[in-house]
Amino acid sequence: MSSPAARPDAIRRHNLALILGHVHRDGDLTRAELTARLGVSRSTVGALVGELTGLGLVEESVPSGGARVGRPSHVVGPRSSGPFVVAVDVDISHVTTAAIGLGGTVLVRRTTQTAGGPASPERLAGIVAGAVVQLASAGRTMTGVGVSVPGTVDKRTGTVGVAPNLGWRDAPFGALLTASLGPDVPVAVGNDADLSLLAELSRGNARGCEDVVYVIGRIGVGAGIMANGTPVRGQDGRAGEIGHNVVDAGGPQCHCGKNGCLETIIGDAALLRLAGRTGEPSEEAVAAVFEDARAGDAAALGAVRCVAGWLGQAIGNLVNTLNPERVILGGSLSGVLEIARADIEHALERYGFDPGHPVELTVPRFRQDSALLGAAELAFLELLEDPYAVLPAGR
């Protein structure tokens, strides 16, 4: 039911959310900058900033330093002691949990090793719930939990469809977390590549892009895709599983049951195998290969260059399918790009439909934290859309 008074209120709440979004993405902005961005009057911006201040979401300050002539201009920024979300990045061998404030400020973080192989959904839900309870006891307002998982996610239910490296299938992970945390804590679950892309779109190296792909390569490999300005997820979150495109039918066995999937050839385990390393894949082991490759170790450099060639071919297939303006290479693939860009570009020229057609290859701004910060973005979505939907008035 609508009344004559509803419309101005809806516009005000919309503008309130717009200002919060600008401050969240860009940090400190002057009232004049906000006025220009929203295209409303100064007094309207003043009233909205006052309202956001009253809600405990933003604060105004006078920047220190920089001798300027005239009256110092106040800047509006996220309130340093304002609400936060808990972000969770689930990887195969470890889980990172962090309290993250508006503006993407990481307040506290901790990493828990999941010793003894990948954790079951129930065990992982217990680890995450324990961390959330601990982080939420800091006395500030915790508005939600966002979780990144290396698997396909049905975003409507938070159910993980397939996560081959975790050994999960149809795991009701979102529901398990809600059962542990209670119905008052909003929980959102997303795919690691999709959330990495979300972080880079919000304030990283995909800002302003309409057609962009984020390829994440850790133990598993997957892609977060935006086409024509719209995230591509498929009917139930299974789009972008490029790690399971078979590129060598006679290749190594994959956790998904097939042979020669892309991730068996460019994932962390493959890089370590090619470099002649033994032991379980880990960030440290991969970092050691990169360090040795940079120092000129022939086996390590050969492994990185071999992965780079296959990666370039995979990017060529993506470019032929999606025509992105930019491809962001995250996880261990950042190191591969930095060490062997020429090999990637050579393969891209060889396998791309139109050699030389521009596509920018870059590393993520947030490096290994893209998925974690993307999980925070997911948890912040509701607050950013309408602060009053999350916070009671007059806090």
Ligand SMILES: [Zn+2]
């Ligand atoms: Zn596979």
